[in-house]
Amino acid sequence: MNKKIQKIISKKNRVKIVCLTAYSKSIAKILDKYCDIVLVGDSMANVLYGLTNTHKISLTNMIQHSKSVKLGIKKSLMVVDMPKGTYSNKKNAKKNARLLKKITGCDAVKIESNKKNFNIISELVRSNIPVMGHIGYTPQFNKKFRIEGSSNIEIKKLLKEAIEIQNAGAFSIVLECIASKASKLITQKVKIPTIGIGSSSYCDGQILVTDDMLGLSGFYPKFVKKYAQLNRVIEKAIKKYTKEIKLKKFPTNKNLFQ
Numbered sequence: 001m002n003k004k005i006q007k008i009i010s011k012k013n014r015v016k017i018v019c020l021t022a023y024s025k026s027i028a029k030i031l032d033k034y035c036d037i038v039l040v041g042d043s044m045a046n047v048l049y050g051l052t053n054t055h056k057i058s059l060t061n062m063i064q065h066s067k068s069v070k071l072g073i074k075k076s077l078m079v080v081d082m083p084k085g086t087y088s089n090k091k092n093a094k095k096n097a098r099l100l101k102k103i104t105g106c107d108a109v110k111i112e113s114n115k116k117n118f119n120i121i122s123e124l125v126r127s128n129i130p131v132m133g134h135i136g137y138t139p140q141f142n143k144k145f146r147i148e149g150s151s152n153i154e155i156k157k158l159l160k161e162a163i164e165i166q167n168a169g170a171f172s173i174v175l176e177c178i179a180s181k182a183s184k185l186i187t188q189k190v191k192i193p194t195i196g197i198g199s200s201s202y203c204d205g206q207i208l209v210t211d212d213m214l215g216l217s218g219f220y221p222k223f224v225k226k227y228a229q230l231n232r233v234i235e236k237a238i239k240k241y242t243k244e245i246k247l248k249k250f251p252t253n254k255n256l257f258q
């Protein structure tokens with residue numbers, strides 16, 4: 001098994017796993033200093049491309065951005081989301097995941113669970129492609145955003161799903177918007193690390209969409225803590241730039257080639 005993957009697994013029950021998303025080299029370079037995992041998320045569909053969901057982002061888009069992210073990464077584990085439709089059967093999953101890994105140099109792929117695609121995970125793992133699972137709110141398959149795992153029946157189903165994903169060979173699982181009690185139980189019962197987003201501090205690690213936590217995306221559900229308000233910082237800079245051009249304060253001699 002890849003050493004970086006082993007290192008992530010070894011953190012379970014020891015130290016929290018830090019993860020964030022990146023779509024470009026400049027952000028990846030900063031994240032790489034602090035994060036254990038950098039995810040090239042298909043959330044780029046909403047965040048970068050302004051689409052209403054993640055369904056239309058293409059493998060070509062994911063490859064383009066992943067190539068850029070890879071240039072910023074030295075030590076963290078790079079995981080790339082497989083877009084909707086690219087892993088609907090064993091054959092296309094294998095072909096597309098191999099392509100992603102070969103062209104981008106990523107360490108692993110993430111696939112969302114539709115509650116029955118466990119055989120896709122085992123097929124990829126058998127082909128030497130490490131897989132991160134994703135349960136709870138799965139934007140590629142769920143139409144409506146909702147918290148899962150609030151009832152005992154749902155907790156049982158989620159736990160069963162997480163165990164199936166583990167048994168299929170995934171090295172970790174994202175738990176998205178799963179109620180605290182359920183995410184605690186899943187984290188206790190599975191041997192692989194759970195990475196939470198809106199799923200409580202019981203998870204072995206946490207992930208957020210970087211643009212959300214930096215205050216750049218305009219999408220701030222309860223689970224997003226804004227660590228910066230970069231929208232304000234950027235607007236202030238652009239406003240100053242505009243003003244200085246109009247007042248002929250920029251460029252000055254310092255900015256010119258003589």
Ligand code: KIV
Pocket residue numbers: 021039040041042043044081174197207208209
């Ligand atoms: O696409 C993405 O950014 C994700 C994270 C929210 C886990 O899947």
